[in-house]
Amino acid sequence: MEAIEKALSFIIEIEKLKDVQRKTKPVGLNRFENSAEHSWHACLCALILKDYSNDPIDINRVLKMLLIHDLGEIDAGDTIIYSSETNEAKTKEKKGLERLLSLLPGSMNIELMKLWEEFESGETADARFAKAIDRIPPLLHNIYGEGHSWKQYGITKDQIFSLNARIGKGSEKLWSEISSMLEGAIKDGILK
């Protein structure tokens, strides 16, 4: 197959991310979100919120990370973060991403796999910020959506505060803002 045909076959294969259902509903919508539209939203969140990063970041690398960060879910599915940050789930996602990237021509697969690994490790400033951004939309969905997925999965306020405190590693300012919104959700009785 020619390089251009390979690239187009990848482009068709990744359409499947539009069929991966997540655990929260977008604000105002009465259906679950899919991982493709989430990836778009995360990218725009990063662009709009970039100045709140703790450390200097390269927003262009952050955007690329967020564009590809969920591709492994095409094979592995989406899993709720409160119960599933297991090695097994991560290995499944990585294998899924490898399969997809193997469709690409040239060395683009290596470049994108490295970027995904950097995101997953969460050690560089770019990855810390990208991971912080990735956490924000599902929290907003719950805060503005009667805590629907918190209720469905029986997630407590302690779990939410301890797991999401990591947002602060990418952006103290965002975590402080989100924390007060979560406190508001507790007052409103939608988070217990």
Place this chain on the structure above:
Amino acid sequence: MEAIEKALSFIIEIEKLKDVQRKTKPVGLNRFENSAEHSWHACLCALILKDYSNDPIDINRVLKMLLIHDLGEIDAGDTIIYSSETNEAKTKEKKGLERLLSLLPGSMNIELMKLWEEFESGETADARFAKAIDRIPPLLHNIYGEGHSWKQYGITKDQIFSLNARIGKGSEKLWSEISSMLEGAIKDGILK
């Protein structure tokens, strides 16, 4: 309102793009695409296909253009390109984008409006490539989906070839590849 609160209100408002229905169905899915997941797909298409641009481009600017290119549809809705490239439709989209961007803090609104205007004008190399990329997924949806929206809207092969030839302004190589796929669709009887 503080800047961070303004930014978050924008982030919530743009969720509505996930509810804007387009005219084609993603390959393999039995539902119409929305403009948010399309925007993600277009970004990844651009990243993967960037080396096929006729002229040197700044892929980071192209990605930002594609992230925001459809935001005006939140107020204006999506319109099929074969019948609706009217000034009226474009004015409606621009007004919609202005309303959204006015939610943003600082001067980000000016920066993003400029980028959108550049995209719409389609004159710079970055905009020509971004616009070429934007045309590709709906063609693939039809080619791999029995020409579903061509049939629904009674679009002929002449219309398709004349309107999409503009892909060549951004990438001769991509237009040549897509053209032969369209010729294949004619042979297969799904395009008349």
